[in-house]
Amino acid sequence: MSTPGLASTNEAEIKLLDSALRLFSQQGYEGTSIREIIEGAGVTRPVLYYYFENKEDLFQRLFETKFNDLIERINEAASAEGPCIPRLKGIIAGAFELAEENGAAVQLILQVLFSAPQQGPSLDRQKLMRQRFKIVEKVIRHGLDNKELSGGDSQSLTLVFLGIMDMHMMAKSNRMETRLSSELALSLVDLFVAGAKYRALPETNLVSPYAF
Amino acid sequence: MSTPGLASTNEAEIKLLDSALRLFSQQGYEGTSIREIIEGAGVTRPVLYYYFENKEDLFQRLFETKFNDLIERINEAASAEGPCIPRLKGIIAGAFELAEENGAAVQLILQVLFSAPQQGPSLDRQKLMRQRFKIVEKVIRHGLDNKELSGGDSQSLTLVFLGIMDMHMMAKSNRMETRLSSELALSLVDLFVAGAKYRALPETNLVSPYAF
DNA sequence: CCGTTTTTACCTAACGTTCGTTAGTTGTCG
DNA sequence: CGACAACTAACGAACGTTAGGTAAAAACGG
Numbered sequence: 001m002s003t004p005g006l007a008s009t010n011e012a013e014i015k016l017l018d019s020a021l022r023l024f025s026q027q028g029y030e031g032t033s034i035r036e037i038i039e040g041a042g043v044t045r046p047v048l049y050y051y052f053e054n055k056e057d058l059f060q061r062l063f064e065t066k067f068n069d070l071i072e073r074i075n076e077a078a079s080a081e082g083p084c085i086p087r088l089k090g091i092i093a094g095a096f097e098l099a100e101e102n103g104a105a106v107q108l109i110l111q112v113l114f115s116a117p118q119q120g121p122s123l124d125r126q127k128l129m130r131q132r133f134k135i136v137e138k139v140i141r142h143g144l145d146n147k148e149l150s151g152g153d154s155q156s157l158t159l160v161f162l163g164i165m166d167m168h169m170m171a172k173s174n175r176m177e178t179r180l181s182s183e184l185a186l187s188l189v190d191l192f193v194a195g196a197k198y199r200a201l202p203e204t205n206l207v208s209p210y211a212f
Numbered sequence: 213m214s215t216p217g218l219a220s221t222n223e224a225e226i227k228l229l230d231s232a233l234r235l236f237s238q239q240g241y242e243g244t245s246i247r248e249i250i251e252g253a254g255v256t257r258p259v260l261y262y263y264f265e266n267k268e269d270l271f272q273r274l275f276e277t278k279f280n281d282l283i284e285r286i287n288e289a290a291s292a293e294g295p296c297i298p299r300l301k302g303i304i305a306g307a308f309e310l311a312e313e314n315g316a317a318v319q320l321i322l323q324v325l326f327s328a329p330q331q332g333p334s335l336d337r338q339k340l341m342r343q344r345f346k347i348v349e350k351v352i353r354h355g356l357d358n359k360e361l362s363g364g365d366s367q368s369l370t371l372v373f374l375g376i377m378d379m380h381m382m383a384k385s386n387r388m389e390t391r392l393s394s395e396l397a398l399s400l401v402d403l404f405v406a407g408a409k410y411r412a413l414p415e416t417n418l419v420s421p422y423a424f
Numbered sequence: 425c426c427g428t429t430t431t432t433a434c435c436t437a438a439c440g441t442t443c444g445t446t447a448g449t450t451g452t453c454g
Numbered sequence: 455c456g457a458c459a460a461c462t463a464a465c466g467a468a469c470g471t472t473a474g475g476t477a478a479a480a481a482c483g484g
Binding site: 174197 | 236237239240242243319323326327328329330331332338341360361362364365366367368371372374376378379380382383385386387399402403404405407408409418419422
């Protein structure tokens with residue numbers, strides 16, 4: 001039977017979004033057909049057009065939701081109180097958490113951010129990239145200001161930081177058994193700030209989650 | 213030589229590969245049609261099927277060529293004599309050079325490496341990733357062995373290193389005016405080995421090529 | 425060296441399939 | 455009854471692909 005009380009809303013819409021996430025994240029936008037999506041959701045085609053304008057609208061609404069989840073997670077860690085380095089750790093840990101909880105969503109996001117310029121539906125990749133970039137850069141600029149960090153301007157360091165973060169999420173996308181633990185997140189930031197140079201000081205001891 | 217006089221070599225094949233590179237790198241595999249490719253090359257459709265088995269064969273042969281260019285460039289720097297750190301600098305510098313010379317090729321490569329698992333033509337992404345990974349890892353393991361480097365196992369450090377490298381090439385793909393100079397390559401490796409922690413020692417002074 | 429055959433490099437014109445999309449209809453409830 | 459949520463059935467367009475043909479160059483036999 002349909003829903004008596006609470007849920008009440010559009011079970012079909014949710015099923016469509018779930019199915020679309022699964023398929024888009026694995027096959028990409030053009031590689032996934034409307035027919036596959038509705039089949040995965042167990043509904044018929046006009047139902048999709050009842051809830052969504054068209055294929056692109058479905059993708060955009062799906063993507064927006066998932067991307068906002070990530071931004072929210074990162075933003076939360078970024079706007080914490082205190083020094084910069086723990087906040088950076090929180091950012092990576094937050095992103096890693098999301099990747100563990102919802103691997104498909106993270107796959108979808110990375111896929112969009114790193115796809116060809118004119119690929120897929122029209123999304124302003126640069127704007128999306130910038131959105132995330134700005135959040136991290138603000139934290140790093142803060143760290144540079146109180147001499148917690150050095151070694152380059154805020155934009156350079158941010159690009160390096162995001163590279164480290166994204167490469168690990170990408171590694172998980174390729175091999176889902178790769179665990180992105182919060183311990184790993186902490187180690188990565190330690191490596192980021194202390195470097196990979198041998199010295200006698202207490203050093204990070206990173207262990208790769210990415211075993212070949 | 214097959215051709216005594218001028219042209220008469222498979223000019224059409226070269227034009228097709230050029231056109232395909234331009235389009236695939238910008239629109240992706242599924243986003244590019246055979247018709248666009250032949251139009252860009254100024255030939256007719258059967259000509260494409262004369263030189264290539266099908267669309268997938270065209271893509272694979274194009275990709276293989278460009279990927280081997282990158283591997284070759286990286287391998288050359290990796291197999292140089294001497295300590296590890298200059299070799300790492302050579303690796304990034306080599307990749308950056310290629311990105312400056314042939315931006316479209318690098319875009320194509322990154323697009324394949326970072327695309328969704330079942331997207332596009334069947335290519336063994338993991339194998340490709342591993343190929344590049346192994347080359348860099350060997351250099352880094354060497355650095356760990358003679359205490360040039362520390363801070364984690366060879367796989368962890370390699371993943372971080374590749375993340376830094378790829379994120380910069382990705383940034384250039386998004387904004388082609390971004391210059392990936394060899395000076396930047398050196399600075400990035402310095403940052404990689406020395407970290408972003410403030411200290412009185414002689415430090416890298418990275419300046420971002422990626423201005424928002 | 426010349427006439428014939430074969431191969432190369434391209435063409436025009438279509439084929440069948442799959443795609444995203446929609447018009448029109450029906451059953452269910454408040 | 456009328457709004458909602460689903461259905462069946464088809465549409466036109468775009469896709470990758472191929473059958474069949476042609477003009478010129480290359481290879482070859484006498």
